[in-house]
Amino acid sequence: MTHDEKTWTLKDPRWAALQTRDPAAGDRFVYAVRTTGIYCRPDCPSRLAKPEHVEFHDTADEAEQAGYRPCKRCRPNEPRAVPERTRIVIDLCRYIECAESSPSLAQLARRAGWSPYHLQRTFKAVTGVTPKGYAEAHRTRRVQDGLKAGATVTDTLYDAGFNSNGRFYDQSTRMLGMTPSQYRAGGSDTDIRFAVGECDLGAILVAQSDKGVCAILIGDDAEILVQELQDQFPAANLLAGDGGYEDLVARVVGFIEAPHTGLDLPLDIRGTAFQRRVWEALQKIPAGQTLSYSEVAQRIGSPQAVRAVARACAANRLAVAIPCHRVVRTDGGVSGYRWGVDRKRALLQREANDRPIPSI
Numbered sequence: 001m002t003h004d005e006k007t008w009t010l011k012d013p014r015w016a017a018l019q020t021r022d023p024a025a026g027d028r029f030v031y032a033v034r035t036t037g038i039y040c041r042p043d044c045p046s047r048l049a050k051p052e053h054v055e056f057h058d059t060a061d062e063a064e065q066a067g068y069r070p071c072k073r074c075r076p077n078e079p080r081a082v083p084e085r086t087r088i089v090i091d092l093c094r095y096i097e098c099a100e101s102s103p104s105l106a107q108l109a110r111r112a113g114w115s116p117y118h119l120q121r122t123f124k125a126v127t128g129v130t131p132k133g134y135a136e137a138h139r140t141r142r143v144q145d146g147l148k149a150g151a152t153v154t155d156t157l158y159d160a161g162f163n164s165n166g167r168f169y170d171q172s173t174r175m176l177g178m179t180p181s182q183y184r185a186g187g188s189d190t191d192i193r194f195a196v197g198e199c200d201l202g203a204i205l206v207a208q209s210d211k212g213v214c215a216i217l218i219g220d221d222a223e224i225l226v227q228e229l230q231d232q233f234p235a236a237n238l239l240a241g242d243g244g245y246e247d248l249v250a251r252v253v254g255f256i257e258a259p260h261t262g263l264d265l266p267l268d269i270r271g272t273a274f275q276r277r278v279w280e281a282l283q284k285i286p287a288g289q290t291l292s293y294s295e296v297a298q299r300i301g302s303p304q305a306v307r308a309v310a311r312a313c314a315a316n317r318l319a320v321a322i323p324c325h326r327v328v329r330t331d332g333g334v335s336g337y338r339w340g341v342d343r344k345r346a347l348l349q350r351e352a353n354d355r356p357i358p359s360i
Contacts, residue, residue: 011228030058041074
């Protein structure tokens, strides 16, 4: 595999799902390993292969036609058994998605045949969010899809279940990260300034909107980082920063080199309600300390949502500012870092060795 092909594998969203063993992706694709000739489900417990050895296929049949044989552990060529409670929660999710307005907890409980308390606990254990959080996330997707498709703001808000302009506009900026008109135009009225620098971890890109720093990206190639920024904000006005933005990069680099100094910068954090809960918990982990994915799940009140926590860490676009590198496996092992495991290990080692300067 060439370097470019490896890069595309790493940028493929299916690779992120594979790294986190996302069970929700289990029926959307399979992955094959060239060195073993075997293909698996994304959530297979087998050891994760190197990206240069992985290729993705939409179906098991497609993988077998390419010459691969099914894994004997996850059996990707056989129907998956779904637990009853998971089946019921999936039905509730479809019910929420099809409802004209968000169903109440009592309505959902009656449909499931459970008590409201049991429904709340079970729904959160399976999905990682409450029924209300799921409904809000789905509503946000409907608003985004409607505006991207070119629908008017008025048509979009009513189609998404808002019954008044006022209620929609009260929430729209928080949902979209910009005004509805700007989002409908693909963020074309949003200015994002950025600068690229170097640190001992490689190239680093820092981007800032009018609300704060919206991306800190680390990698081997500055051009690839700029392309990644373009992919994340496809229609925004990306403007190379002046000397002041280079100073911003220097502040981030300084924080990487001396973590206990802190990084006091306004952040423009965009994500789902669940992702924000995870990221807020990560920001409370002191430099020099780590938590396991399960410990983070417990801290946000969703002890069963360990995989969802891992996915939220993988979705973080603010390296070091939201310290997802401080989340490790239960056994303390280092794995699953968007910007490379070696960089994660280097950051943790630096924080372990760094000591705050005592006050005089």
